[in-house]
Amino acid sequence: MKRLSAVLVTAIVALCLVFASVTQTVAEVSFKGKTVAILIPYSVGGAADIMARQMLPFMGKQIPGDPTMIIRNMPGGGGIVGENWVYNSAPADGTIIGQFSTSVTDTIFKPDKVKFELAKLRWLGGVRETTIAFSSKELGIDKGTDLAGLKKKVFFGTTSIQSPRAMLPRLLMRILDVDHKVVTGYGSSGDMRAAIRRGELTMTNDSQSAYFTAVEPMVKEGIVVPIAQEGTVQDGKIVRDPRLPDIPTYFEIVLELKGESIRKDVRFRAMETLAFLAGVRRGWVYAPRVSNATFDAMAASFDRFLKDPDMIAHFEKAIGFKLISLNASQAQAIIDRVVEIQKSDPEAIELLKALAQKP
Template sequence: MYKSIVLGVVLGSGLISSVSAQDYPMKNIDLVVPFAPGGSVDVTSRLIAEAANQYLGDVKVVVSNRAGGGGIVGQNFVANANPDGYTVLAMTSSVVTNPQLKGAPYSIEDFIPVAAYNLDPEVIAVPASSPFDTIEDFVAAAEEDPLNMAVAGIGTSHHMSGLALTSSVGIEFNYMPAQGFGEQLQAVVGGHADGAFWPMGEAMVHAQAGTVRILAVASDARDANFPDVPTFEESGLGIPVWATFRGWAVPRGTSEESVTFLSELLKQVYEDEKYQQKMTDAGFDATYRDATSFQSLITSYTDQVVPIIEDNGLAR
C-alpha cells in the first residue's frame, strides 16, 4: 500500500498536486543540523520543520543538533546512517570543503541531494564611512595595496571567496578571522577592517540600517532589495556565482522514492506563504531547487572551490 500525503497549494480555485511514497514515512524524520542551536542552519531548519509538519499527519520532522568539528560530527553521522529516508542532513557547502580542509572521513559522494531551500550569495561589504563608494573604487584600492577584510575564519567559504578574487582578478587581501559575525561586524563598523566578505543574509539588515554598504553581490542576478548593487560578474570580477547553499541531503543508498517524497515536501514548504514570510523576517531568501538543480549547484561550487584549496595549500 502507498501512504499518501497531500502536497498541494491553494491557487485560486483549489488544491493541486499530491505525492505518494510506499509506506513512507511511517515514523518521525530526523533532520540533523550539524551546528549548534541558534545559527542560520538551525533557524532555517526549524522554520522548515514547523511548515513541513502541517503536511505530514501523524509523523513529524524533528530537528536534532549534532554540532562539532565545524559540521563534521553531524555530517559524518548522516553519512553513516541507515539509508532508509528517516535521517536527513541539513546540508551546507561545508560538506564539500570539510573533507579537504579538515580531513573529514566522508566525501560529497556519500550524500544524495534532495533539494536546496536557501542560497546565500557572498557580498563585499564596507563601512558606511568607507571611501569606497563603488566596487570599482574597492578594486582600484586593492590593486595598490592589500585590503584588510573580516572573514568568519580561514578556510571558510567567505575566506575562499577572497582567494577566488585573487585568482580571477589578481587583487590581494589581508584576512582578519573572527569568532562570530558580531565580532566581524564590530571590526567593520568600527573601521578596524576595510571591509568584509559576508553572506547576504547576514549583511542585509545592517546595510538596510545604514551601518555598512554593499558594493557587489556574487549572484546570477541583482538582489531585489539592493537593485543598484551590481553582481560580481557585472563588476568584471570573473565570478558568476559564489553562494553558501543550504538544503537537504540523505545518505547514499536512500531510495529514489524517499528522495522524491522529501523533495516534494520541501517544494510544498517553499510554496507556503507563511513560511516565506517567516524566512524573510529572519533575513533569509526562501528558494527551491529540486534534486537535479541542487546537484548542479553542488558540482559548480565544488569545481570552483577545490582548486582554490589546493592552490593555496589549505588541504590536509
C-alpha cells in the same frame, strides 16, 4: 500492421503498469506514527539550527503520514561529524534528513576528514542565498570598481583562513592588485561589523540575512558601502541575486575592469568555482542508500513545503527577505556541476586549496 498494433498496445499497457506501480509505491511511502529528524551538524543556537527550528512546524504536514518532526544536533568538526554520520550511519528508512551548509566545500578543503562522496548525496531541496562584501567609508570608495587603483591598504576581516565565503573578495583583490591584509580569527560576523565600526577593519563580507538585518542600516547611516555580491546560480549561470538588483557581482566588476580575456585567468575560474560551490547555501539531503520511492516521496514533500505560503510568510518575516528555494532537481543540477568542475578544472581547485593555507 497487426503485429505493430499489438506491440504498441503491449508497450502502452506495460508503461501504464510501470507508471501505476511507481505511483503506488510513492503513495505507499508513509511516515505515519514515525519521527523524522532534521539533523543539524552544529550546536543548538547557531544560525543553521535557528533556521531549521523556524521551518520545522511547517514540514511535517507536507510529509505523507504527518510524522512527528524533531531537530537533532550532532555538532563536531565544523559540520563534518554530522555529515559523515548521515552518509554512513543514518537509518535507510528516510527518517533522518541532513541539513548541510558546508558539505560541498568540505570535500575540497577537508578531503582527508570527509567520509562521503558528494556526487552520491541525494538532494531533497535547498535555499538560495548570496553573500555581500562591504567596505567602510574610511577607504574612500563608493563602489566595487573603485577598488582598482585604491591607494589605501585594505584590512579584510574573516573568521578563518579556510572560510570559503571570504575567498571571493580575496580573489577579487588579488586580480585588481589591491594592497590588502586578511585579518582572521573573528568569532562571528557581528564581531566583524563591530570591528568595522571602530575602524579596526575596513572590509568584510556577510550573509544575505545579516546584510538585510544588520548591514543595510549601516549603509543608511553612511558607515559602509556595498562593494560586490557573490550572485546566485540560475540556469547554469551566475547572475545578480534578484533580491539585491543594485549590487554588482564580483564577476561583473572584474570583467568591466579587465575585459573578457580575464575569463581564462585561473583566479577568475576559481571565483566562478566558488560561486557554484555555494549554489546550494543550505540543502536538505538523504544518504545514498535511502530507497528511490522514499526519496521521491520526500522530494515531493519538500517541494510542497518550500511552496507553502504560510511557511514562506513566516520565513520572510523572520529573515527579512524573500525566500528563493531550490527543488530537488535544481539542487541536484548545481551539485552535478560542482562535481564536474572539481574534475575538469583541477588548477582552480588547487588555487582555492592554496588560499585556504595562506593569507
